[in-house]
Amino acid sequence: MARRGSRYSLERVQARARRVRHPREAGLPRRLIWWGWQALAALARPAVFAVLVALAGFSAFDGMRHLNPVADMPDRAGRVNDAFASLAPDAATAASIWSNELETAMQPRAGLPPDNALAASLLAAFEPMAGRERFSSMVWAELHARSSPEAEAILRALPVWVRTRELESAWNRQMEHARGHSGRAAAAGLAPAAVRTRLERAGRLYDAVQPFQAAFFAGHEDGALNLALLPGLSAGAGELWLQSDQMAALAHCPAGEPLECALARMGRDAGAGQGARLLRAALLAGQVDDAFRSELQSANEQTLHAIASELGAVARYTSNIDAIRLTALLETPQDAARLRRLSLEAGPRTLALAHFHGRGALALDRGEGQASPVTAEAWERFVLAGVFAALALGIVLAALTSAFSVRVTGRAGLGQRIDIAMRELLLGRKV
DSSP: OOTTOOTTBBBHHHHHHOOOOOOOGGGGHHHHHHHHHHHHHHHHHHHHHHHHHHHHHHHHHHHHHHHHHGGGGHHHHHHHHHHTTTSSSHHHHHHHHHHHHHHHHHHOOTTBBHHHHHHHEEEHHHHHOOOHHOOOOOOHHTTTTHHHHHHHHHHHSSSHHHHHHHHHHHHHHHHHHTTTSSSSSSGGGGGGHHHHHHHHHHHHHHTTHHHHHHHTTTTTOSSEEGGGGGTSSSSSSOOOEEOOHHHHHHHHHTOHHHHHHHHHHHTTTTTHHHHHHHHHHHHHTTOOOOHHHHHHHHHHHOHHHHHHHHHHHHHSSSOOHHHHHHHHGGSHHHHHHHHHHHHHGGGGHHHHHHHHGGGGGGOOOOSGGGGGOHHHHHHHHHHHHHHHHHHHHHHHHHHHHHHHHHHHHHHHHHHHHHHHHHHHHHHHHOO
C-alpha cells in the first residue's frame, strides 16, 4: 500500500487534479493544445496495438505464401497406401491376390524354410491392399445378400455418418470373425485353412531361431550365424555362415578385403554397428547386386557409416531379415536414406511393398525436404508474426497489470502521473 504522504499516492494525485483549472477556464490557445494532447493520448495506445496486430497478420499471411508448394501433394504414408491399393481394381481381386501371394510364400520347398518374413509383411499389408472402405463395402454386400454395385448404391444414398457406421461395423465384424480362426494377426484368419496351418507351424519353428539372430545382429554374440536358416536368404546354396565382427575382422583384414574389413571394424560403432552387420549379411547372401557392390567398394568410410546407420534404422522400423532383403532395392548410397524414409512410413509392410513394386517402391519417397511444407522464408515470417503478436499482447497485459496494481497498492499508475503532469503544464493551476 502507498503511504498517505507519498508523492504518487492516489489521494495526492486527486488533490493535485482539483487544483488544476478546467479547460473552459483556460485561454483558447491552452484549450486547443489540451484537446490535441487528449486526442493523442487517447489514440496512441489503441493505434500502436492496431498496428502490431496488422503487422502480425501480414507477416503470418506472407509466411503462408512462402510455404512449400509440395504440401498439397499426398504425404509419403498416403503414397504407400495408394501403391498397395493400385494392385487391384476392387476388394475381391485384392483379397484374391493377397491370398495367393501368402500361399506362395508359405509353400513347402525342399531344403528351404518357408518365407515367414514375406508372409508377416503380407499380413500387415492386408488392410491397405484390400482397402478398408472397399473391403467393408464388399462384406456389407455379402451380409445383406446384395451385389456389389447395388450395395455401393445403397451405401452412397445413406447419410455420411450412417454409411460410416455401417462400414465400420462390417469391418469390425469381419476382423473379429477372422481373429477367432487365428491366434496370430486378424488378417491371418482370412487366409485359406492350409495357409493358416503352415503359418502356425512355421512360426513355432522360426521362434527357435529368432532370439539368436536378434542377439547376433545386436552385437551380443561372438559366434557365427547361419543365414540359410533365415527366411528368404537362401536359394538352396547350402550353409551361409556370417561371422561375428571380431572373427570377420581377423579373416578379412589380413586378406586384403577392404570392404568386409571396414564393415567388420564398424561393428563396434554404437550408431552403425547393427547396420554394418546387416550389410555384411546382405553381401554374403547375395542380396546386393554387382553395381551397388562396386559403389560400396569405392566408398569412403564416412559413406559406409552413413549407409550402415540407415540400414540399422530400416531394421528398427521393419526387422533384421527384412532390412537384409531390402538392400536388393539399393543402387546408390543415397538410396539407403530413401529406403529408411520409406520404411518409416510402411513399417512391417515394406517387404511386401518391395515384393510387389520392386525397385519402384523407392520412387514413393520424394525426398526428406518435402516432408515439411515450412520453408526457411516461411519460418522467418512466422517468427516475426509471433513477435508482433507478443508485443500486442504485452500492451494489453501492461494495461491490465497497471489497473490491478493501482487498485491493490493505491499508487497512481504511469498513465495517471503523465496525465496530471500534462494538466498542470497545459491548463495551469487555479488562482
